[in-house]
Amino acid sequence: MTKLKIETMAEMAAKGAEPEILFWVGCAGSFDARAQKVTVAFTKILNATNTQFAILGKEESCTGDPARRAGNEFVFQMTALQNIETLNTYGVKKIVTTCPHCFNILKNEYPALGGNYEVIHHTQFLQALIDEGKIKLQGGGAFKGKKITYHDSCYLGRSNNIYEAPRKILEQLDSDLVEMKRCKSKGLCCGAGGAQMFKEDEPGDKRINIERIEEAIDTKADIVAANCPFCLTMLSDGVKAKEQQENVMVYDLAELIVQNNNL
Amino acid sequence: MIGQIAFTLLVVITFGIGYKKYSQLRRNILLGRDEDISGDSGARFKNLLLIAFGQKKMFKRLLPAVLHFFIYVAFLLTQVELLEIFIDGFTGSHRFFRPYLGGIYTLTISLIEILSVLALIATVIFLARRNLFKIPRFHMDEMTGWPKIDGNLILYGEIILVTCIFTMNSADEAIHLVEGKGSYGFAISQFIGPLLTNVYTDFLVMLERIGWWGHIMMVFAFILYLPFSKHLHILLAFPNVYFSRLQPAGEMENMPMIMNEVKSMMGLPVEGMDENADANMDEIPQFGASDVFGLSWKNIMDAYSCTECGRCTTNCPANITGKKLSPRKVMMDVRDRAEEIGAKLDANDTRCIKPELKAKTQTLTKDNFDDGKNLFDYITKEEIHACTTCNACVEACPVTINPLDIILQLRRHEILDLAEGPAEWTPMFTSIENSGAVWQVPDDRDKWVTDLLEKEDQA
Numbered sequence: 001m002t003k004l005k006i007e008t009m010a011e012m013a014a015k016g017a018e019p020e021i022l023f024w025v026g027c028a029g030s031f032d033a034r035a036q037k038v039t040v041a042f043t044k045i046l047n048a049t050n051t052q053f054a055i056l057g058k059e060e061s062c063t064g065d066p067a068r069r070a071g072n073e074f075v076f077q078m079t080a081l082q083n084i085e086t087l088n089t090y091g092v093k094k095i096v097t098t099c100p101h102c103f104n105i106l107k108n109e110y111p112a113l114g115g116n117y118e119v120i121h122h123t124q125f126l127q128a129l130i131d132e133g134k135i136k137l138q139g140g141g142a143f144k145g146k147k148i149t150y151h152d153s154c155y156l157g158r159s160n161n162i163y164e165a166p167r168k169i170l171e172q173l174d175s176d177l178v179e180m181k182r183c184k185s186k187g188l189c190c191g192a193g194g195a196q197m198f199k200e201d202e203p204g205d206k207r208i209n210i211e212r213i214e215e216a217i218d219t220k221a222d223i224v225a226a227n228c229p230f231c232l233t234m235l236s237d238g239v240k241a242k243e244q245q246e247n248v249m250v251y252d253l254a255e256l257i258v259q260n261n262n263l
Numbered sequence: 264m265i266g267q268i269a270f271t272l273l274v275v276i277t278f279g280i281g282y283k284k285y286s287q288l289r290r291n292i293l294l295g296r297d298e299d300i301s302g303d304s305g306a307r308f309k310n311l312l313l314i315a316f317g318q319k320k321m322f323k324r325l326l327p328a329v330l331h332f333f334i335y336v337a338f339l340l341t342q343v344e345l346l347e348i349f350i351d352g353f354t355g356s357h358r359f360f361r362p363y364l365g366g367i368y369t370l371t372i373s374l375i376e377i378l379s380v381l382a383l384i385a386t387v388i389f390l391a392r393r394n395l396f397k398i399p400r401f402h403m404d405e406m407t408g409w410p411k412i413d414g415n416l417i418l419y420g421e422i423i424l425v426t427c428i429f430t431m432n433s434a435d436e437a438i439h440l441v442e443g444k445g446s447y448g449f450a451i452s453q454f455i456g457p458l459l460t461n462v463y464t465d466f467l468v469m470l471e472r473i474g475w476w477g478h479i480m481m482v483f484a485f486i487l488y489l490p491f492s493k494h495l496h497i498l499l500a501f502p503n504v505y506f507s508r509l510q511p512a513g514e515m516e517n518m519p520m521i522m523n524e525v526k527s528m529m530g531l532p533v534e535g536m537d538e539n540a541d542a543n544m545d546e547i548p549q550f551g552a553s554d555v556f557g558l559s560w561k562n563i564m565d566a567y568s569c570t571e572c573g574r575c576t577t578n579c580p581a582n583i584t585g586k587k588l589s590p591r592k593v594m595m596d597v598r599d600r601a602e603e604i605g606a607k608l609d610a611n612d613t614r615c616i617k618p619e620l621k622a623k624t625q626t627l628t629k630d631n632f633d634d635g636k637n638l639f640d641y642i643t644k645e646e647i648h649a650c651t652t653c654n655a656c657v658e659a660c661p662v663t664i665n666p667l668d669i670i671l672q673l674r675r676h677e678i679l680d681l682a683e684g685p686a687e688w689t690p691m692f693t694s695i696e697n698s699g700a701v702w703q704v705p706d707d708r709d710k711w712v713t714d715l716l717e718k719e720d721q722a
């Protein structure tokens with residue numbers, strides 16, 4: 001296996017090179033142990049498909065999504081304007097990110113602050129790579145006939161109407177895609193959005209991730225596929241709380257591709 | 264002649280009271296701040312056609328959608344008949360359009376009759392659903408008192424209205440037959456009419472009049488009742504859908520004032536900054552919304568358009584898992600608060616003039632209003648803290664109401680103006696501010712790269 005190549009924008013700029021895309025890693029992808037695995041998986045795919053990419057590395061900051069949604073516009077503006085300065089200095093045009101929260105805010109909310117980029121979520125990017133034939137998913141692989149259910153994240157689904165690209169990937173894995181009772185535009189939130197990830201739930205009968213994972217378990221799926229680092233955490237916690245670790249695995253779509261193709 | 268005078272009088276009174284009530288309604292909506300909702304009228308008309316006229320979002324649930332559709336189409340078609348009632352009422356004519364329209368007239372009235380029967384069936388099922396079957400969304404905390412009565416009243420009104428239409432048409436049919444003029448040929452009353460031909464003609468004439476007057480009086484009562492009712496949506500759904508946002512649902516409104524402030528702090532150029540900006544800043548600006556004055560007029564129109572159907576709440580992850588948040592309640596609270604302010608303005612309740620302005624004026628306006636209350640007296644912080652910003656409520660609403668937008672503005676007020684909010688959020692804010700990450704972590708942001716490459720080297 002060839003060595004992984006991960007360069008930063010600064011390194012590229014020093015060489016006078018410009019990457020095709022900037023991979024926006026995000027806080028979870030950078031620091032959260034579980035999400036880091038998705039970051040690595042996606043990096044492997046980028047390498048395997050010879051995609052010229054770079055990361056910002058130490059120059060990347062939180063996009064400000066949880067601060068803004070909690071109501072703290074000051075903190076959001078500070079971090080966002082800082083990011084835009086960095087991105088514009090490098091003349092970044094195209095951004096791919098593995099986090100739907102980063103995706104939504106970069107795509108929809110940075111323009112009003114002066115940051116205009118083409119922003120793509122990694123599931124869309126992966127689907128495009130498959131369409132272009134750059135990734136060939138060997139059917140009949142590890143997932144042939146496996147029951148997989150797909151959890152729509154709110155920020156990819158309802159917020160941005162992306163429902164099909166991720167599902168197409170699953171179909172091409174030769175897996176048996178089963179839908180939960182609430183799916184697509186009716187999909188149930190995992191409970192993390194709107195800065196809930198950073199606080200305890202308000203008093204109630206149940207945690208939202210438990211409600212959601214019960215629905216996933218009801219489908220008898222072997223795998224729950226997700227597209228968001230926060231959903232990943234919430235759903236995995238749900239699986240643990242239900243003591244279903246033996247029966248149900250929670251993966252990001254990028255991880256499934258890596259496993260299928262032994263990258 | 265007496266009939267014509269009575270009718271004209273009734274129209275004048277209804278429209279007089281109606282004008283006042285609807286002006287107040289308009290005023291209440293405009294209590295909100297300005298929001299520029301211009302642009303892409305093509306997309307807006309498309310929404311109007313599909314979602315308002317076509318009821319596209321209702322059809323996510325088939326049974327209520329079909330039943331509601333019957334009542335809705337019956338309502339639309341009856342407007343044609345209403346026009347005739349007005350002409351007949353003013354001029355004393357009888358079935359004014361019939362000679363001109365001939366077959367088309369028979370067809371139209373027949374359609375109205377058929378739809379009225381369907382609407383009647385739908386109404387009875389709706390009444391049963393509301394009162395006999397325990398459909399949870401009709402029995403939540405916010406659905407007691409007036410909202411519950413309101414939901415039923417209109418259904419009873421609908422039954423009376425349909426009964427009047429058939430009394431009128433059937434009695435008229437019988438008279439026509441007795442007078443030897445043959446049948447009108449309307450789809451349903453042509454079968455009821457013959458059953459009445461033995462009745463005294465005088466009585467038939469009276470019956471027809473009772474039906475006619477009953478019908479039009481129900482309509483007038485309805486016009487005056489709407490501003491107090493969730494049924495206002497039959498009027499407001501149309502403008503509300505037309506003016507609904509076209510951006511992706513995930514997009515939050517920018518706050519240019521804070522953006523510019525931060526830009527100048529960071530030494531970045533600020534576009535369109537006028538030299539005297541600081542001079543205008545002697546009044547501390549409000550951030551977010553603490554009351555309807557801080558919300559946009561569209562938020563308030565949303566509240567008045569709410570049908571209280573509860574689709575938002577039954578799809579809300581917080582509500583499903585037993586949290587106090589109910590997006591429907593948020594909308595009802597905004598409307599109640601707007602009504603409260605409106606009533607105080609109408610009464611010119613001078614106790615509500617801001618204390619420091621009391622010496623200057625005796626007229627209460629929205630600009631000097633302060634009754635010591637605000638939206639937080641209606642909506643608790645616990646409710647707004649429970650929201651995951653998942654957009655399920657927005658997606659579910661058949662008339663494109665956006666409860667999330669209001670929740671986020673309340674959160675902004677809480678954090679920016681009151682410096683309150685869940686304590687657990689503070690470390691996240693500080694961490695983003697100081698280290699550019701949501702968690703306080705000692706590692707560099709690209710440590711995963713070094714770790715990964717190291718691991719590979721070892722392998």
Ligand code: SF4
Nearest residue numbers: 579650651653654656
């Ligand atoms: S956006 Fe908030 S209020 Fe609306 S459904 Fe989601 S959690 Fe409930």
Ligand code: SF4
Nearest residue numbers: 569570572573575660
């Ligand atoms: S906001 Fe919309 S979905 Fe919710 S109760 Fe009102 S009309 Fe129904």
